[in-house]
Structure formats: structure tokens, C-alpha cells
Amino acid sequence: MEIPYEVTPRRDTGLFNSKIGIWLFLASEVMLFGGLFSAYVFLRVGIHEGIDNPWPERVQEPLLGAVNTVVLIASSVFVVLAWVGLKMRKWRTFQIYMSLVIGCALTFLVIKTREYQTKMVEHHGINLKDGSVIECEILSDNAKDPIEKRRAGWPAGFAGLFGHANGYSTLKVRFLAESVTLSLDSASLLFMDYAEKGELWPASTVGDRKIDGKSQWEDWFFPAKRDILAKLSEARSLRRDYVQREVLGKSRKLDQVLLDKDLPAVNVETKVTIKFDKPLKFNVPGSYRTASHTESSLSFVDGTQLAGALAEGGDMIEVLVHGMDLQRLPISQQMSAKAWSLIVDEHQREAAKMAYKEEQDKVVAEIRKHYPEGKFPSVEEEKHQLGSRRVNVLHIHLHDHADGEKHGESQEHAEPKKETGGEEKDPHAVSGGHANNEFILARIPRSEVLYASNHGPWYNTYYAIYFTMTGLHGLHVLGGALVLGYMLVFGKKLYLKNPEHLANRVEVGGLFWHFVDLVWIFLFPIMYLM
Amino acid sequence: MSHGHEDHSSHIKEYWWVFAALMFFTGLTVAVWGWFDFGRPGFSAGDCVVGLLIACVKASLVGLIFMHLREERGLIYKILVFTFYFFAALMFLCLFALSDPIRPVFGVNL
Amino acid sequence: MSSHASHAEDHGDHHHDPPFWKKYVFTTDHKVIGIQYGIVSLLFLAVGFFLMMIMRWSIAYPDRPIPFLSSMPWFDSWLDNEARVGGDLYNMLGAMHGTIMIFLGVVPLAFGAFGNYVTPLQIGAPDMAFPRVNMASFWSFFIGGVMMLASFFMPSGAAKAGWTNYSPIATITDTHFLSLLWTGGTQWLLAMVFLITSSLLGAVNFITTIINLRCKGMSWMRMPFFVWAMLVTGFLLLLAFPPLEVAAIMQLLDRTTGTSFFIPTGLNVNGMPMDAAGGGSPLLYQHLFWFLGHPEVYVLILPAIAIVAEIIPNNTRRPLWGHHTMVYSAMVLGFFSFIVWAHHMYMTGMGAGVTTFFQTVTVLISVPSVILITSLMISLWGGSIRFNTPMLFATAFLPMFGIGGLTGLPLAFSELDLHLHDTYYVIGHFHYVVAPGSLFALFAGVYYWYPKHTGRYMNETLGHLHFWPSLICMNGIFAPMFLQGMAGFHRRAVDGGAAYEQLSHTPALQWLGLDMSMIDLNIVTSASAWIMAIAQVPFVINFFWSARMGKKVTSDNPWQATTLEWATPTPPPHGNFLTEPVACRDPYEYSVPGADTDFTPQWEPDPSGTPEPEESPVHH
Structure with missing residues (x-):
């Protein structure tokens, strides 16, 4: 018994079976990612000022995202060209382009893994009960040397x-x-x-x-x-x-x-x-x-x-401090936040506060510049949540100016920064001590901690939706690469028997692949740029 | 697709042009992030709209050219129109529920 | 070995009898898969019914030990020291009754079993478009079902947070068990992922089959209403399930890894602040859930209406009244069903604007539903009705579904819903739709298509013994619930309101005005439920007995029906049709003036000429 229209299109619908099937499947995929995008918007719009964690904006390194975008788009072109190769009955062309597709997929996944790894292993945030957040690395208990301690293993997430x-x-x-x-x-x-x-x-x-x-x-x-x-x-x-x-x-x-x-x-x-x-x-x-x-x-x-x-x-808890996130405190209270007093070395503490104050003044000045007197009274009087949100809003902008100043940093510290993007580029971030190639050690009593974790999906709703969406997308990339790879490796037999059938399969697989690319086109701006 | 072999070679050029366009728009998106500011400084609604518009243009290019929607049968369009209707219903009715203009009761979005 | 293989290639598969496991277990034949679906889902229906009977004991006799079960090993550990049903067990039974009945009982029976068996036959296709995907769909469903059942035997027991599994309660239930993976809540979510996958695979397959595998002459409007209903149902499953899959994944992450999708800031659990970041939204879960949840209602009811729409014209010997109108109504129904979901959420404190919107569309959606049911009723008019068992169930469906539908109207209005929410009124309403509604139609379907596969009729006497007690008991179960619900009885009370009854006798609390006059109806309901269990015995006997001993059919078309499934041999072989089927006319040509018989099958050539072209220009 044979199922009709497996290879040739049906006359009145103009489609072969698997083409209808894949478009229906893609329709359900649209709803799957649609649900996730809706959740993203819902969670972001539904943030209560002053109660929930503020939504972290532009905390990812856009360069890696942009590179991944390029990689995926290129693979989209390759998959189309591989299909054209089959249509023109050029097996070699098909092989070359399909190999490129698989290569792109692997590159994408490697970059993605690296991004995940930096977030999960090297970066923690400790939310204190007074609302301040220490961005840091938590040291493992057993090692003594702080530099050895940095290698505290993969958290059990x-x-x-x-x-x-x-x-x-x-x-x-x-x-x-x-x-x-x-x-x-x-x-x-x-x-x-x-x-x-x-x-x-x-x-x-x-x-x-x-x-x-x-x-x-x-x-x-x-x-x-x-x-x-x-x-x-x-x-x-x-x-x-x-x-x-x-x-x-x-x-x-x-x-x-x-x-x-x-x-x-x-x-x-x-x-x-x-x-x-x-x-x-x-x-x-x-x-x-x-x-x-x-x-x-x-x-x-x-x-x-x-x-x-x-x-x-x-x-x-002993931590190596990367920075302070004091967004949830009113500007007037930021300098007396609990977090400062936990830094062990007094000299470092003062230096860090100085550096922070300097950045804060810039932020206040910037706010004043953009919002003239009548519209935006004094920063001190502003309800602190609104104020801090605007401070937060400004930090990327300010950072562009700050970049030049920080140029002379030591190699050791420049490296983790590059990997992880915005978190440490916060104007609030402590930069004192870094220049001297020293670590800022802080000791935090557990009773002061409200919540602590690495920057995994559990850190806040932004990271949660970021990991879920990119993770599911990554699984789609992996799945697509497996299917296309199967056609590349085992397709020859079918090609010799019925090249049109293989072309149909590649077309259908390609449609899925383009869809995966299409999802990333939207993921990139909303996860990296907003 | 029921085109002859010659058609495909003319398509190849087109695919590369689309690739170039997509690269351009990717660059533009990053530029919006880095250099331009619409509305408020930093991230703002203006950035959001522009960023998503660019993404939509890119998505249409991929859909129309790479996924052959340009020359596809009406049936596929029907399926997609249904899907986008339901997707829009999901997203916008949720948003509507979240930010209802008539909300005298609790005053807080849960 | 090699000669064997070449032999198979030379002569094709049908000369070879495939081994047992390939023919009946890992089969790709849509009919066998349909029967697999049917038997498994009937078993699940029995399990769900059994869970409910335990609940009903606790509701009717809250202070009596439960009989029979208290000495059953394993089960006894769930009872309290006086062998009564405790709150935890009640919650577990309630959650799993809902889950099993909907996701493992009615949907697989309606869509998986009847859809699989009948749809390709009715459109004259040799099989589904993707037979192997079809098999994957069944086994995915089977794995999900086994996981659901297995979760009963875990230390934590099965899921306890209701079939809706709302966050944050579902997120934190049983999290004190050290191995979270092996708790009921987690298994529920994982099983749902399997069930959703199964539905998606099924939906893709159905829609593709219906679009592309229609036989010659089977234009869109010549498709029987059953096929149309399957098409619409397929789209509902295809597009409504993914958001639930998203919600299930998110809740799974919340539960196991500690994300905060649905966990609000500042949540305390057992007096301890929950160590989650917070900032999530419990309402988001409800939106995603009900975005599936409401279309799911129509997944439950559309196939049922469709089965009835096949049986009624056959037994009135008249064409289905308003075939085209019904098709358009089903489409409108599907379309609307996606934008009414938040009427399940009036109690969440939504604003007045959005409430008004959902109220309006909810009332609007009753229009296509009423068109469907009215068309079926008008179809009865002036027919010479044959009251065989399928027809009995089909006719009973009409008023039962009518009651269920009409009692839903008050719930559409937010003011009334605030009073009735979570009371037995709601239980009564939706059970009238799915129990005496959908289930009766499904029973009708079993009796109707049984001869197609077995070549024997089901026994009429046993059928009557099954139907009449079931009809009475169904009403005995659900009618009192309306009264109780309007008096304010809450659906989740393990003691059926007995605690309130004691309060109502306290003089100091007289001002509360608790009306407990309805509490004895609990016993009426429970007794009806247990009697109904007995009433299913004739069906079970009939189902197995008739396969061997039932009255033999005399032709391939024993009901003298008009649709294409009756053109196949009995039972249909692998590949279905012996000659290529052609649809020459509309599907319900009964009592055509001037015809020799009172039915003119679709495959009967039209004397006026050749069949219509493959595509009618009217549609698509």
C-alpha cells in the first residue's frame, strides 16, 4: 500500500504531504514561541516598581548575539543553496553547502554554551535584606587562596x-x-x-x-x-x-x-x-x-x-566583589547601603565608595540634563523607584564615555568583563581596587541575605525567560542540525533512487531551519538589545 | 517547486542579495542599540519599536524568499493567517488583561 | 535471508503477514492505532470513574470509614487512622480524576480513536498521511498515560493541585520530598509534555490527511460533518496546546530548578520565606493554561457532536439538516474559542474593561453552538426514527448537551460567576457537557462503528440495559449539583459541606444564614454514581461478548448508511479500499425522491454524469 502525494504534489492543493505537515508543525511552533514571547512581555510589563527586581536592561554582550545572528542567517542561505544544488542534481554542491549548515549550527551552539557558562559559573548576585545587591563570585569553602577559590565548581542548579x-x-x-x-x-x-x-x-x-x-x-x-x-x-x-x-x-x-x-x-x-x-x-x-x-x-x-x-x-559567605547594584535604594541612601560595610578591607571599601560616588554624580548630572527642572524636580525628592529606574536607564549611555577611561585595566580583569557583558559595566560597579590587580573580599553573614544565586535562570525573571527561550531555541538548532546532518550523511541512497524525494525532504528540513533562524531574529533584539 | 534548472541559478543571485540585506539590517539593529536613541536616552519605547520593525523586515525577507512564501499556494497562507490571529489573540489579550484601563477595584496588577 | 528479503520486495507487503508485534503493537495502520487508542482510553475512563467513586464516598459519608478499600495494600496508607479519605487523598483524586478524564479519556477516545479509525475511511484515503507519525503519537500518549498512573505509586502520590495545576500551589506541593523528579507534581508536568506532543503529532497528521488525501470527487463540501469536525478539532489542538506546553515547561523549571516564572515576590511557604527571586506572575500561568483550556472544551465536544451528526441522519433516514450551516458554525466556533478563555478567570480581579470583552465574546460563542444543536434537533423532524442503541445515545445527547450548554450561560456573566465560581453549579454545568454529553455520543459511536470492524452488531438488549440506567443515573448525579451550587456548596470540600452544617447549628452563627437544606443531596448524587458504575457492566460484557457471539452483519453496510467508510470490506484491510473510491454525491443522501432505496451512498455513481472535478471552486 502506498500513501499518495508523498513526492509529487496533489493537483488541486499544489502541495505534497510533508510540505503541509511541516507548515502545520511550524504553525504550532509559532504558537510555542508565541507563548514564550507573550510570557516575556507579560513578565516585563507586569513588574511592580519597588516590589519586584527591576528588569535588567541590556545586560548581555551584544557582540556574541550579533555574531550568532550572522552565523544563523548564513546557515539559512546555505540550506537554501543546498536545496538548489539538489534541484539542479548537483550532489557535490549539496554536500558542500549542507556541511556548511552543520558547521554554522555547531558554531552557534558553541558560542551559546560559552555564554551560558560564564553566567552560571562565574557570576553570582547576593540580594541583601536592605535591597542592595552585591555582584560577586562566591568562593568555595575548602580552598584558601582566593584565586584558587574562584574555581568553585559548577553550581548544582x-x-x-x-x-x-x-x-x-x-x-x-x-x-x-x-x-x-x-x-x-x-x-x-x-x-x-x-x-x-x-x-x-x-x-x-x-x-x-x-x-x-x-x-x-x-x-x-x-x-x-x-x-x-x-x-x-x-x-x-x-x-x-x-x-x-x-x-x-x-x-x-x-x-x-x-x-x-x-x-x-x-x-x-x-x-x-x-x-x-x-x-x-x-x-x-x-x-x-x-x-x-x-x-x-x-x-x-x-x-x-x-x-x-x-x-x-x-x-x-566569602565573596569576591565585582560590583554593587543599588538600584532598589533611593539615591540618597545608596552610599550608606549595608553592602558597603561587608567589604573586609577598609581601604578598599573607601576606594570603592569613592569610585561609586563619582559615577553616581555623573548619573545625577545626566538626569538633570535630560529632564529640565519643571518636568523632573530634584533627584533626591524623586520617589526612589522612579529615580533609580532612570539611573538604570542611563548606565549604558554613560558607559560609552567611561570606556575610554578604563582602557588601562590589567589583562586579568579585562577578560571576564568581556565575556559577561553589561553586569559589571554598571556605573555603580566598583572599580576601585581593580586597577591594582587586587580582589575585593567581602564577608556576608547568612542572616543578611535575602536571596543569592549565580546568574542562572533562577536569578530573576529576565534570566529565567532568557535561558528558557534561548535554551528551547538551542534545542531546535540541535534537532534541526541532526535532521539535516542525517540527510547529508545518509541521503546518497535516496538521491540515487529518487532525487526529487530527497530534494523535498531537504526543502522541508530547510523550512524548519529558516523558522529557527526567524525566531532568533526576534530573540536577538529582545534579549540582547532591550 | 516546479521550475526548471535555469530558474534556480537565477535564484542563487537573489539569495545572496537577501543575505546581504539581512547582514545590513543586523548591523542596523546593533547600531540602534549603540548609537541612536529614540525618545529617552538608553533603552526606550522608541528603540523597542524601531528594533522590532527591523526584525519584522528581516523576518519577512526570510519568510518570503528563503521559505518561498512569495510563490507559495494560498492554503499555506490560510494556515499562517489563522496562526497569527491566534498568536495575536494570546499576546494582546494577555496584555489587555494586564493593563486594563478600567481598574478601580484593586489597583494592583497581580 | 537475502532470498527472503527479495521475495518481500517482489510481492509487496500485503502478501506477507507481518509478525504480531508489528501488526497489533507497533503498527502504522490507522485502524489498529484507532482501536489501540480506543481501548486504552476506555480503560482510563474506568480509572477516572473509579477515583471519582472514592471521592463521592467521602462527600456523602464524611465520618464513615470507606468500605472495601481500607484493607487494600498501598491504598490503605493514604487513608487516615479511621480509614477515612483525608484532604490530601481527596485533592489527589480530584486532580487526577480531571486530568485522566480529559487528557487520557475523552480526548483520546474522541479524537484519537474515532478520528483515527473513521476519518481516513470517510474521505476514502488508504491511511493517514504520515503513518509512522501516527504510531509515534499513540505511543507518546501511552507513555504520558503510564506516567500519570505511575505517579500514584510514588511516595508523594500523584499531583494534588487540581487538573488546572495552578501556580504557585502546584509549584510548591510536595517539594519537601527530597527527590523532586519522583513526585506527583513533577511527573504530571512531564506526562503532560508527552500528551501534548502526542496531540500535536496527531493534529498535524489529521489536518494533512484531510487536506491532501481526499479521494476523487471528495470536494470540501462533500466531506461528512465528522471530517469537518476533526479538521477544526485538529486546528484547535495544533494551535492551543503549545502555550500550555510552554506553561508546563515553565512550571517544571519553577518546581525543579527554582526559577520564578509564576512565583510572586515575597511568597511565604510554611511560614518560611520562599527562597526564590520572585517577580513572576501567577496570572501568567492562568492565561497560558486557559488559552488551551477553553479550546480544549471544544475538543471534547466537537467530535461528540460530529458522531451524533453521523448517527442521526442514518437513523431518521433523512439528510442532515443544514450540513453546510453546521460546517460554518463549527469553523466560527473554533475561531471564537481562542478568544474567550479569561471567562474562567473572573475571580482573579481582572479589570472591568477586559471582563466586558470576555463576557461579550463568551455570549457570542453560544450562537454557533446553538446552531449546531438546533440543526441536529431539526434533523429529527419528520423522520421515521429507528431507535437502536446508537440512536438512543445520540438522541439522549441532544437534551443533555442542551442542559449543559444553557446552564453555562449564567456563568458567562461576571456578576453571577462571582457567586457561582468554584461551586457545584460549575461542576454540574461542565459535566453535563462532557459526561452525558460527550460520553453518550462516544458510546453511540462505539455501538455504531462496532459492526464495521468486528462484522457483528452489539447486543441490543444489553445496549438498552446500558442506556436507560446510565441516562437516569447521569441526571441523578448532575442535576442535584445545580441546586447545591446555587446554595453555595464548594466543589473542593472533602466532607461535602458537613463542617458547615455543624456551624449552621451554632446559634451564634445563625446570622451567616448558611442554607444546609441541600446537604442530603450529596447522598443522592453519590448513590447515582455507584449505580451508574453497575450500569456500565452490560456495556463491558457486550463489548467482549459481541465480538465473538454477536449477531453477524449481512452486508458491508449494515446500517444502510451513505458515507464512504461503509464501502470498505468488513473489517477494512490494510490499505482500506479494494478499488479506488470515488465520491459522487453529498454525504447524507437519504430518502432521495425517485431513488430505489431510502439511502444513496456517496460512492453510488451519479446517473446524470461524471463526478465533479476534484476541487469545487466554492472553497479554498
């Missing part, structure tokens, strides 16, 4: 998809536990995943039994758990049988049955405490999804409780 950690909260609580209390009816041994590396499954005492090492822990835990569950279920079924007998059998009201003296109760002690022979170090993301802590205890959400004490500096 994506691990959340697959496991236990919701690692968007990059701040860990370090805890020294002496014992753990497990509710055997619900608990698991997953808490051990948060023990510091090399300290797994310690020698411990439970009741009068000694357990040491993973297998002994498990040998104890699973039978004990089964045991408790069996006891629980026995007690419950006794009680249920009684209730059922009385209520359903004798038609008594439940309220009265519950008052009966011989109603079996369900009271099985499910909590067991295990003492570690020597204190065990834990490193736990302090998130409501994972655990909450006090000075002397740490409770996981499944009911597991650690007793002990916070490790030394357990709730202090």
Missing part, C-alpha cells in the same frame, strides 16, 4: 532536576552534627548525601548497636524501617477494624466511637536517634525545600533532624 539538591540557592550552611534523629516511618538515608566529601557513613551508635560504613548503615536502616512500618500498619488496621465494626456494622456515629475506651490507639515510636562517634560535617543548601537550621539543630524537610552546632563560619 541542574542537579535539582535529577536529584535532591535545589541548588539555585548557592549558599550552604555548614553544620557539625553530633547525632541524627530519623522518623523511621517517613525518613530515608538521603541526608547523608549532604555530608561533606570523604566523610560518608561514619562509625555511629544506635541504641546499643554499632554501625560503621555504608553497608552496615543500610543493614540496620532498612530492616528497622520495615519493622516500624509493619508495627504502624498493624496498629492502624486494628484501629480501623474497630472503627469499621462500630460505625459501619452497628451504625454508631463516629464522634461517639472516637470516645470509646477500648478504641485501639496508634502510638508507635518512630523516632530513632543515632550518635556519631565523632562529629560529622554537613554542607546543606539552606533552602526551605531542603532544610532549616538554628544554632544547634538542622531539620531536613523529610523530618530528619541533625543535632550539633553550626561549624565555624558556618553561616558566613
